[in-house]
Amino acid sequence: MFSDDGFLSEKFSNQSPSQTHIFTSFPNSAVDPDDDDLSTDNKPANNLSYEYNPSNSQPSSLPLPATANTSKDEQFHIWQLEYYQTYFQIDTQQVIERLLASMTPRPNKSYFDSTIRQNPDLYGPFWVCITFIITVAVSGNILTYFYVPDADFQIDFSKITLSAIFICFYWWLMPTCIYFFFRWHLKRIEYTFVELLCVYGYSLTIFIPISILWMISISWLQWLLTILGSVISGSVLIVTFWPTINSDRQRFNALSMLLMLFLHLAMAISIMLVFFHVSDKNIPTRNPTTLLTTVIPSVKNQI
Amino acid sequence: MDTDQAPFLTTSTQGIDMIEGDITLPSNRTNSNELSTLDEPVLDTIKRDLGAVFRKFGYAVIPRHSSTLLQQWDLWGPLILVTTLAILLQSNATKSSAGAQFAEVFTLMLIGSIAVTVNSQLLGGKISFFQSVCVLGYCLLPLLLSAFVNNILLYIPTKSTISILHIIRFLVVMAAYAWTMYASVQFLGQTQQPNRRMLVLYPIFLFYFLIAWLIILHAHPK
Numbered sequence: 021m022f023s024d025d026g027f028l029s030e031k032f033s034n035q036s037p038s039q040t041h042i043f044t045s046f047p048n049s050a051v052d053p054d055d056d057d058l059s060t061d062n063k064p065a066n067n068l069s070y071e072y073n074p075s076n077s078q079p080s081s082l083p084l085p086a087t088a089n090t091s092k093d094e095q096f097h098i099w100q101l102e103y104y105q106t107y108f109q110i111d112t113q114q115v116i117e118r119l120l121a122s123m124t125p126r127p128n129k130s131y132f133d134s135t136i137r138q139n140p141d142l143y144g145p146f147w148v149c150i151t152f153i154i155t156v157a158v159s160g161n162i163l164t165y166f167y168v169p170d171a172d173f174q175i176d177f178s179k180i181t182l183s184a185i186f187i188c189f190y191w192w193l194m195p196t197c198i199y200f201f202f203r204w205h206l207k208r209i210e211y212t213f214v215e216l217l218c219v220y221g222y223s224l225t226i227f228i229p230i231s232i233l234w235m236i237s238i239s240w241l242q243w244l245l246t247i248l249g250s251v252i253s254g255s256v257l258i259v260t261f262w263p264t265i266n267s268d269r270q271r272f273n274a275l276s277m278l279l280m281l282f283l284h285l286a287m288a289i290s291i292m293l294v295f296f297h298v299s300d301k302n303i304p305t306r307n308p309t310t311l312l313t314t315v316i317p318s319v320k321n322q323i
Numbered sequence: 324m325d326t327d328q329a330p331f332l333t334t335s336t337q338g339i340d341m342i343e344g345d346i347t348l349p350s351n352r353t354n355s356n357e358l359s360t361l362d363e364p365v366l367d368t369i370k371r372d373l374g375a376v377f378r379k380f381g382y383a384v385i386p387r388h389s390s391t392l393l394q395q396w397d398l399w400g401p402l403i404l405v406t407t408l409a410i411l412l413q414s415n416a417t418k419s420s421a422g423a424q425f426a427e428v429f430t431l432m433l434i435g436s437i438a439v440t441v442n443s444q445l446l447g448g449k450i451s452f453f454q455s456v457c458v459l460g461y462c463l464l465p466l467l468l469s470a471f472v473n474n475i476l477l478y479i480p481t482k483s484t485i486s487i488l489h490i491i492r493f494l495v496v497m498a499a500y501a502w503t504m505y506a507s508v509q510f511l512g513q514t515q516q517p518n519r520r521m522l523v524l525y526p527i528f529l530f531y532f533l534i535a536w537l538i539i540l541h542a543h544p545k
Contacts, residue, residue, distance in 0.1 A: 101441075101444060101445065104445055105445055105447065107445075108445040108446050108447075110519075110522070111518045111519055111522075112518060112519060112520070112521040112522050113518070115522060143442075143445075143446070143522060147442075147525065147526065147529075150438075150526075150529065151529065154529060154532075154533065158533075158536055161540065162540075165540060177427050
């Protein structure tokens with residue numbers, strides 16, 4: 021690829037007689053004040069073509085000189101912070117817009133296409149998940165605080181870790197499954213993994229106010245909130261994915277949509293049952309002791 | 324060879340001069356005087372550092388615009404504050420769980436600071452990691468004061484689940500939380516461009532909210 025002096029490359033594929041000479045690679049010290057002359061009509065002596073293109077990003081070429089503008093195409097690595105900065109190019113207004121759109125399902129318009137497609141971000145999904153974890157853990161603890169006498173109450177940190185593991189697991193697992201499902205079963209790569217993460221993260225938004233309302237310890241209200249929340253966010257997911265799934269006329273269209281909705285509902289129900297459900301079994305200390313004290317005298321009387 | 328090197332050398336020495344000029348700090352002390360702080364008595368060093376720490380506490384309590392907190396960051400203040408807070412928040416301590424509870428507050432503080440700083444850097448803010456930890460730690464002072472007040476108020480006995488005392492405690496901690504948020508907004512809000520400011524401030528809000536929640540739900544060991 022390189023000639024003897026080490027900084028020229030040859031490209032025979034797109035040679036044409038009218039093609040001006042463009043440089044593909046040159047060393048750092050090649051700060052040439054009269055670049056303009058070279059670009060037009062010098063015929064190369066040995067049939068190489070030079071390609072001068074500021075946004076050239078061939079990985080095998082030498083780095084461009086310091087005078088070229090390298091705004092977009094530095095190859096960042098996964099351990100550098102700048103690699104992830106591309107996923108955080110977002111303003112407050114856009115985040116609020118996406119949050120609201122993920123809570124309101126509109127039958128014909130997928131908010132994904134209009135908002136997220138051009139600019140998937142990781143800020144929204146990540147902080148929605150963290151907020152959800154925090155509200156679940158805090159509300160769960162407050163709920164037990166009202167049922168346990170003051171002296172015995174201890175903040176249950178295991179709730180935070182449990183809810184964190186569960187919710188993060190869900191947030192990552194579902195996009196992974198959907199990504200592989202699209203890629204291998206449907207053989208369409210229409211969504212990148214980051215876009216799927218984005219959609220799933222934003223779909224958890226509606227559960228944040230619901231998890232605060234879950235503190236109200238009326239059983240039918242908790243169930244109602246669960247079903248309502250998962251139906252709303254599930255329908256947003258369905259509206260987003262339906263065009264892709266429906267386009268191939270496979271057998272499993274409706275089935276896979278229903279499965280996604282079912283898993284969403286299952287996630288909501290399990291969180292509600294583990295952290296919030298107030299049934300007679302869950303209320304600690306007071307009721308069982310009174311039951312015991314009334315049982316024992318009656319047993320004594322019988323003996 | 325020499326004629327080749329002579330212009331080369333002159334340009335490079337000019338370059339070295341420029342670099343020297345850029346990296347010396349704009350302080351009154353020259354290089355030779357900096358060594359003298361090694362020779363000064365220990366009491367002087369301690370007094371100077373303690374003075375810096377207390378001055379930063381002052382900035383945290385009464386937030387006014389100054390670049391001291393950000394530029395001359397130190398981690399002594401955060402360490403003192405977090406340790407005191409962790410001691411105050413111990414409750415129902417059995418021998419085995421006391422260490423775990425202490426570590427929980429520390430872990431929360433550490434992970435929270437890391438998350439807030441990384442978030443701010445990813446959104447394009449011009450703040451380094453330790454500067455951010457420093458500001459977050461120093462701004463914790465009002466919440467620490469409210470934890471003191473909380474502990475004192477818990478000594479007053481109360482019978483019902485929700486009494487006037489609970490409400491007073493809640494209000495005190497909420498007031499301290501608002502104060503803390505105001506102080507950290509003053510310092511950290513300026514490091515970000517305006518259309519992303521809320522995005523940076525929201526994790527700080529969550530972080531202090533968690534700490535305030537820990538303080539509110541703290542109960543005395545009986």
